[in-house]
Amino acid sequence: xxxxxxxxxxxxxxxxxxxxxxxxxxxxxxxxxxxxxxxxxxxxxxxxxxxxxxxxxxxxxxxxxxxxxxxxxxxxxxxxxxxxxxxxxxxxxxxxxx
Amino acid sequence: xxxxxxxxxxxxxxxxxxxxxxxxxxxxxxxxxxxxxxxxxxxxxxxxxxxxxxxxxxxxxxxxxxxxxxxxxxxxxxxxxxxxxxxxxxxxxxxxxxxxxxxxxxxxxxxxxxxxxxxxxxxxxxxxxxxxxxxxxxxxxxxxxxxxxxxxxxxxxxxxxxxxxxxxxxxxxxxxxxxxxxxxxxxxxxxxxxxxxxxxxxxxxxxxxxxxxxxxxxxxxxxxxxxxxxxxxxxxxxxxxxxxxxxxxxxxxxxxxxxxxxxxxxxxxxxxxxxxxxxxxxxxxxxxxxxxxxxxxxxxxxxxxxxxxxxxxxxxxxxxxxxxxxxxxxxxxxxxxxxxxxxxxxxxxxxxxxxxxxxxxxxxxxxxxxxxxxxxxxxxxxxxxxxxxxxxxxxxxxxxxxxxxxxxxxxxxxxxxxxxxxxxxxxxxxxxxxxxxxxxxxxxxxxxxxxxxxxxxxxxxxxxxxxxxxxxxxxxxxxxxxxxxxxxxxxxxxxxxxxxxx
Numbered sequence: 001x002x003x004x005x006x007x008x009x010x011x012x013x014x015x016x017x018x019x020x021x022x023x024x025x026x027x028x029x030x031x032x033x034x035x036x037x038x039x040x041x042x043x044x045x046x047x048x049x050x051x052x053x054x055x056x057x058x059x060x061x062x063x064x065x066x067x068x069x070x071x072x073x074x075x076x077x078x079x080x081x082x083x084x085x086x087x088x089x090x091x092x093x094x095x096x097x098x
Numbered sequence: 099x100x101x102x103x104x105x106x107x108x109x110x111x112x113x114x115x116x117x118x119x120x121x122x123x124x125x126x127x128x129x130x131x132x133x134x135x136x137x138x139x140x141x142x143x144x145x146x147x148x149x150x151x152x153x154x155x156x157x158x159x160x161x162x163x164x165x166x167x168x169x170x171x172x173x174x175x176x177x178x179x180x181x182x183x184x185x186x187x188x189x190x191x192x193x194x195x196x197x198x199x200x201x202x203x204x205x206x207x208x209x210x211x212x213x214x215x216x217x218x219x220x221x222x223x224x225x226x227x228x229x230x231x232x233x234x235x236x237x238x239x240x241x242x243x244x245x246x247x248x249x250x251x252x253x254x255x256x257x258x259x260x261x262x263x264x265x266x267x268x269x270x271x272x273x274x275x276x277x278x279x280x281x282x283x284x285x286x287x288x289x290x291x292x293x294x295x296x297x298x299x300x301x302x303x304x305x306x307x308x309x310x311x312x313x314x315x316x317x318x319x320x321x322x323x324x325x326x327x328x329x330x331x332x333x334x335x336x337x338x339x340x341x342x343x344x345x346x347x348x349x350x351x352x353x354x355x356x357x358x359x360x361x362x363x364x365x366x367x368x369x370x371x372x373x374x375x376x377x378x379x380x381x382x383x384x385x386x387x388x389x390x391x392x393x394x395x396x397x398x399x400x401x402x403x404x405x406x407x408x409x410x411x412x413x414x415x416x417x418x419x420x421x422x423x424x425x426x427x428x429x430x431x432x433x434x435x436x437x438x439x440x441x442x443x444x445x446x447x448x449x450x451x452x453x454x455x456x457x458x459x460x461x462x463x464x465x466x467x468x469x470x471x472x473x474x475x476x477x478x479x480x481x482x483x484x485x486x487x488x489x490x491x492x493x494x495x496x497x498x499x500x501x502x503x504x505x506x507x508x509x510x511x512x513x514x515x516x517x518x519x520x521x522x523x524x525x526x527x528x529x530x531x532x533x534x535x536x537x538x539x540x541x542x543x544x545x546x547x548x549x550x551x552x553x554x555x556x557x558x559x560x561x562x563x564x565x566x567x568x569x570x571x572x573x574x575x576x577x578x579x580x581x582x583x584x585x586x587x588x589x590x591x592x593x594x595x596x597x598x599x600x
Contacts, residue, residue, distance in 0.1 A: 015394055017196045053189070053399030059407040062167030065131050068138025068152075076151045076265075079158075086147040087246065087262035090198040 004033040107357025108364075110285045116364065117325035119287040119356050120333050121280040123231075123348075125298055127273045127308045128241060128316040129172050134269035135240045136163030136206065136403075141271065143314060147264035155240075155269035157202030162402050169271040170213070171416065172307040173238050174408060176273055177214025178417050179301050180233050187407050188213045190238075190400035198263055199242035207274075209397045212237035213406065221297040222425050223289065231294045232278040241270040273307075279333065287356065292349035295319050299345070300424035312343050319348050323355040325363060334359070335369040339383050341376045351376045354383055431455065435464035448472055449486055456493035462500040470496050474514060478521060491520045498527045512536045512585065539586045542594075545578070548586075549594045552577040563599040571595045 006025040009032060013020040020028065070076075073086055082089040113119065134141050137154035153161035174184055191209035217233035244267050249259025275298065283290040299310045299317060309316045324336035337359070339351045354376075359369055374383040422430070431451065432442045435458075445451050450471040457467035471486065475496070479486045499516050502508040508516060508531070519530030531537050539545060552574045553560040562570040574595045579586055 015194075015196070015396075053401065054404060056404060058404040059187075061165065061404045062170060063138070063164040065133050065166055065168035066138065067133050067140045070139045070150050070152050071156075073146070073148050076148050076156060084262055087264050088148070088198075090261050090263060092258055092260055 004029050004036055008032075107354055108360045110288060110353055110356055113325065113356045113360040114285045115328075117327055117334075117356075117360060118281065119283065119352075120324045120326060120336070121277075121283070121287055121291055121352060122322035122336070123277045123280070123291060123294060124320040124322070124338075125275045125295060126241075126318045126320075127176075127275065127302055127310065129169050129271040129273065130306075130308050130316075131166055131168045131172065131271055133166055135166050135169055135238070135271040136269055138164075139269065142266070143309075143316070145266050148266060150266045151268070156265055157200075163206060163400075165403055165406075166271060169238065170406065170408070172271070172305075173213050173236065173273055174413060175305055175416050175420065176275070176302065176307060177217065177236050178413070179305055179420055179423075180214070180217040180219050180236065180275070182214035182217030182233060182236060184214050184408055184413050185211055187211065187405050189405040190403045191397045192400050193239075194396045195394075197242075198261060199245055199268070201243070201263075201265065201268065205240060205242070206400055206403070207239035207397075208237035213408075219294065219297055219301070221290070221293045223286070223293050229283070229286075229290050229293065231280060231290070234276045234278045236273055236275040239272050239274060241267050241272045243268040288349040288353040291321060291352045292345050295348045296345050297425070304421045304424050304427075306421075312345065315343070318343070321348060321351050321355070323352055323359065324369070325356065325359045334363070335371050337369065337372055337374050337383075339374045339376050340386060343376075343378065347376060347378060350381045351383065354381060358383070435468065437468075441468070444472055448476055450476070453486060453493055453496075457496045457500070460494045460497035462497040463504075466500045466503075467493075467496065470500065470517075474517065478517075489521065490523065491517065495520050495527055502527065502531070506587065507531070507537050509538060509587065512538065535583075535585075537585065539582045545582075545586060545591065545594055546598070548578045548581050549574065549591065549598055552581065553595070553598060560599060563595065568596060571599075 006029050009020065009025050009029045012032075013028075077083040077086070077088065080088045110119075129141075131141050133139060134150075134155055137152050139150045139152050139155055142150060154163055177184055188208060188211040190206050192204040193207045193209070194204045196203050212235040214237075215233075215235040217236075219231050219233060220228045221231055222228055243263050243265040246262040246264070247258035248262060277294070280287070280290060280294075299312075302308050302310050302317070311317065312319075318340075319342045321339045321342055322336045323339070324334040326332060326334050337355060339355055342348050342351045355374070362369055373386040375386040376383050421427075428442060428446065428451065431437070432439075435454075437445070445454060445468065448471070450468075453471050454464070454467045457471070458464050475489060475491070476486060479489050482489070496517075499508070499513050499520075502516070503510060503513050515534065515536055516527050516530045519525075519534055519536075520527055524530045524533055539548075556573065556577070559570050559573050563574070571592060575588055575591045578591045578595075579588060
């Protein structure tokens with residue numbers, strides 16, 4: 001067993017800005033523990049196998065430094081829950097962290 | 099939790115009686131590419147909010163990043179200029195955190211395999227010696243959006259009711275240059291920090307990869323400072339000071355943190371590892387937002403960007419195209435132009451070195467080029483309240499004026515009028531000469547006619563000259579200069595007067 005605790009889940013939930021109930025802490029720690037356990041099988045792979053993050057055999061895919069049209073501002077802001085003075089409006093930032 | 103004791107800062111000399119300072123400097127540089135790092139939106143400072151944005155830099159679902167080749171090239175050139183090695187295979191990673199200035203909720207950066215690493219910069223210090231600062235790495239990443247905090251009393255983040263976000267800067271190419279710990283500088287640590295950032299700025303400016311304007315945020319320095327008790331070699335707890343927006347502030351921030359750390363440590367307290375915010379006004383630092391610890395960023399390889407494998411040919415061609423280092427160039431120019439230390443310093447302080455060099459390249463002798471820029475043009479810039487580089491005259495135009503003086507078309511006095519004309523927007527020097535009728539009258543027959551006319555008008559004077567009283571010629575010369583509105587060469591007129599009276 002990999003030992004994912006309720007505290008680990010609470011910490012992850014805070015990083016992901018998710019509100020998690022007490023009951024969910026139990027459920028998720030059990031479930032995540034099982035997932036980590038399963039995934040830990042990759043630890044059995046011999047060291048001489050290089051880590052793989054990309055399976056497409058491509059390198060150096062570069063774009064020329066030429067400007068392309070941006071979105072009209074109205075379109076950019078259209079999906080925002082709130083906008084003001086051409087900017088995205090978001091709730092106060094620091095409250096939760098202080 | 100016990101309160102952190104904030105004693106009055108100690109001086110660096112007092113600090114160094116007990117401790118050795120350790121610094122790590124992280125400099126972020128915005129590249130001046132035409133477009134952003136991962137999309138074709140314009141990379142421009144000062145545009146209307148949210149006008150240079152697209153699905154990629156707004157982090158909209160389904161959008162995919164496409165890497166800017168020019169930004170990669172700049173990153174490699176920066177690395178080479180800092181004596182770094184270029185990694186044969188490097189890639190991008192996602193740095194995960196939630197903050198409104200980062201709409202994807204992750205920043206694309208480089209983690210384990212930065213594009214360039216293991217370099218150094220030999221930094222010139224004030225006393226003429228150099229200090230080698232070792233570079234750990236420089237990596238590519240993207241800048242974040244800009245927040246405007248609304249409400250509260252100060253417009254700062256504390257006490258704000260809400261924030262407004264402009265994502266024009268989101269995705270602008272950034273290079274982060276990270277030093278290895280700088281150890282052993284002692285009381286000179288603040289000076290070394292400033293000298294390093296200054297030298298780095300000069301190198302980057304020479305490369306032409308960034309505007310390097312600390313006041314506009316295109317170059318930003320985070321200063322990590324810690325103290326270790328003298329005679330030990332284990333680093334103390336460090337703080338990271340942000341918002342250091344000028345070269346002078348780099349020095350002040352390091353000095354303040356050294357003193358603050360010593361105050362806390364000597365009174366038996368402990369330094370908390372934290373981000374601090376530098377205040378330009380007071381020269382002090384205060385705690386910033388608590389940062390995620392490193393593991394909390396949950397870095398993982400960016401699946402949407404294939405790895406980079408810069409070819410040796412590409413790297414070598416970029417290396418071959420590197421410019422001279424600024425201080426080496428200054429030393430060369432000093433020899434070539436025969437400048438004293440003071441003259442060189444005046445040129446550099448006046449921001450005139452490039453202007454004079456360009457004027458010399460345009461054909462003017464160094465002495466004449468230098469004299470125009472540091473005296474007459476400097477005065478005009480001063481009067482107009484603009485920087486020398488902002489004057490409405492080009493080095494090529496100055497070189498043309500110098501050439502006209504050398505070939506006798508203009509006297510120095512007329513040359514200044516031509517320069518005035520160029521500054522006033524009357525066109526090229528030759529157009530000003532024609533437009534204002536400023537050319538020296540060098541047409542011998544016209545001059546001779548003017549001399550004869552003046553002699554005829556003053557027969558008594560003419561007789562005196564003919565009798566050998568050559569001093570009397572002055573009156574005739576004066577009359578001729580008046581008739582030609584000052585545009586004749588007085589020495590030549592004098593000769594002609596004497597010739598005609600022989």
